[in-house]
Amino acid sequence: MPELPEVETIVRGLHGDLVGRLFIGATVLWGREIHGLSPSEFADRLVGQRVVGLRRRGKYIVSDLSRDVLLIHLKMSGRLYVAAAGQNTEHDRWVRVAFHLDNGRELRFSDARKFGRVYLVADEAEVTRNLGPEPLADTFTLEAFRALLAGRRGMVKSLLLHQGFIAGVGNIYADEALWHARIDPRRNVNTLEATEIERLYHAIRQVLETGIQLGGTTVSWYRQPDGTPGGYQSRFRVYDRAGEPCPNCGAAIRKIWLGQRGTHFCESCQR
DNA sequence: CGGACAACCTGGCGGC
DNA sequence: TGCCGCCAGGTTGTCC
Numbered sequence: 001m002p003e004l005p006e007v008e009t010i011v012r013g014l015h016g017d018l019v020g021r022l023f024i025g026a027t028v029l030w031g032r033e034i035h036g037l038s039p040s041e042f043a044d045r046l047v048g049q050r051v052v053g054l055r056r057r058g059k060y061i062v063s064d065l066s067r068d069v070l071l072i073h074l075k076m077s078g079r080l081y082v083a084a085a086g087q088n089t090e091h092d093r094w095v096r097v098a099f100h101l102d103n104g105r106e107l108r109f110s111d112a113r114k115f116g117r118v119y120l121v122a123d124e125a126e127v128t129r130n131l132g133p134e135p136l137a138d139t140f141t142l143e144a145f146r147a148l149l150a151g152r153r154g155m156v157k158s159l160l161l162h163q164g165f166i167a168g169v170g171n172i173y174a175d176e177a178l179w180h181a182r183i184d185p186r187r188n189v190n191t192l193e194a195t196e197i198e199r200l201y202h203a204i205r206q207v208l209e210t211g212i213q214l215g216g217t218t219v220s221w222y223r224q225p226d227g228t229p230g231g232y233q234s235r236f237r238v239y240d241r242a243g244e245p246c247p248n249c250g251a252a253i254r255k256i257w258l259g260q261r262g263t264h265f266c267e268s269c270q271r
Numbered sequence: 272c273g274g275a276c277a278a279c280c281t282g283g284c285g286g287c
Numbered sequence: 288t289g290c291c292g293c294c295a296g297g298t299t300g301t302c303c
Contacts, residue, residue, distance in 0.1 A: 003296060032279090059297080075297050077281075094281085113280045115297065154273055163298080170296055219296065220283080239296095260276070262294080 002059060002074040004135070004168030005211025006222050006230065010080055011056045013225035017082040018051045018063065018107065025100040033096045033111065035119045035127075045120055046070070046099070058131045058167030062124060069124040075115035077221040082107050090227065112221065131167040135204050145201045149189055156192065157185035157258050160204070169204065172217055172232075172239045175264045177203040179238045184270045185263050210235060238264040 002010070023046045028039035037045065045068065053064040061080065063070040072080065079091050084105050091110040097118055099107040109118065119127045133140050133148070148166070152159060159165050160174040169177070178185050180203035183196055192200070216222060216230030219240065223229060233240075237247050242255035246266035255264050 006296075073297080075279095076295065111280095112282065113295090115279065115281095117298095152272095158274080161297090172296060217296075222296070259274075261297095 002078065002216070002222060003170035003173050003211070004056070004059065004208050005173070005214075005232065006216035007056050007059050007061060007074070007168070008212050009216045009224055009230065010074075011054055011061055014061075014080060014082060014107070015054050017105070017225075018054050018101075020051065022050045022102040023047055023065075023099055024102050027098040027100070028096070029098075030096040030111075030114055033109070033114065033116055033118055035117050037120060042118075042120055057124070057128050058134070058163055059170070060128060062128075068120050068122055071119040071121070071124060071127050072109060073117045073119075074111070075113070075117070077113040078109065078111040078116035079221060079223060080107065080109055081223075081225045081227070091223070130164050132163060132165045133167065135166050135168060136208055140205075142198060142201050146197060149192070149197060153188055153190040155185065155258060156183060156187050156189050156200070157261075157263055159189055161259075161261065166204070168208070171261050171263075172219075172236075173204075173207050173211060175239045176207045176235075176237060178270060179265060180207060182269050182271065184267075185258060185265050238266060240264065 026043040026046050028034060028042060031039045034042045049065040049067055051063055051065060055062050059073060061072045082105050083089050094110045094112040095108045096111050097109040121127060157174055157178060160169050181199040183200060211217060211232045214231035215224050217232040218229035219233060238253050241253045242264060244253055246253055246269055249266065249268050251266055251268040253264055254267055255262055257263065
């Protein structure tokens with residue numbers, strides 16, 4: 001589900017509900033989603049810590065606490081939302097961890113597929129040290145992107161999905177960015193020309209920024225914290241549109257598999 | 272290092 | 288209606 005725009009939307013939506021609050025307990029309903037700690041160790045360590053900040057790093061939701069750092073990765077089907085204790089909502093059936101707050105409300109981590117992970121660590125680098133740069137940071141310039149690509153090889157789509165290369169891009173925004181940049185996802189990055197690198201750089205930033213503006217992409221599980229769907233699916237040019245006409249040239253959009261991921265593109269526009 | 276693939280899981284959907 | 292197979296926004300580890 002969640003790529004950079006969805007995670008960013010969630011962080012922004014939860015900020016007011018969480019920052020300044022105190023954790024007074026945690027109920028763990030699926031222990032394997034907690035990394036490295038038993039459910040009781042996790043709850044004991046969390047209780048008494050205050051939320052100092054909430055931010056995003058790649059696809060991780062990062063909460064700075066009074067002593068530790070709480071990180072949550074939503075993987076494919078994770079959702080995060082705040083509700084009053086006792087109040088029922090649509091996705092409660094799949095809640096794996098409930099974080100109890102000091103104001104009678106709770107943060108719920110719902111995750112149908114159980115791939116998601118929660119980390120409570122003293123040093124966030126334990127979790128995020130292998131992530132590449134943030135594609136929307138001011139420091140991520142065209143020059144920085146060029147430098148990042150220097151000496152790399154392999155299929156461009158696979159590289160975009162590699163979190164150690166750039167943090168936050170996933171399958172939807174990778175396919176969409178490559179369409180906007182008019183680059184075939186199978187191209188080896190060591191064959192990209194300067195103009196193509198420049199188009200790709202702008203396309204990556206543009207699709208991610210638009211994704212954030214529209215509150216993310218809802219295909220199935222993802223909702224904003226207030227329950228409303230995102231809107232970026234209305235901007236899809238190729239993703240989930242196999243067989244439909246390319247918005248640019250009208251040719252049928254193809255779907256192939258690259259690595260284990262479905263890949264959508266226009267063979268006529270993307271070279 | 273790059274690529275292929277299995278594993279981790281459940282739910283929804285199309286086909287029969 | 289019921290069952291079966293396939294597909295899904297992600298990551299990690301193994302093997303070649």
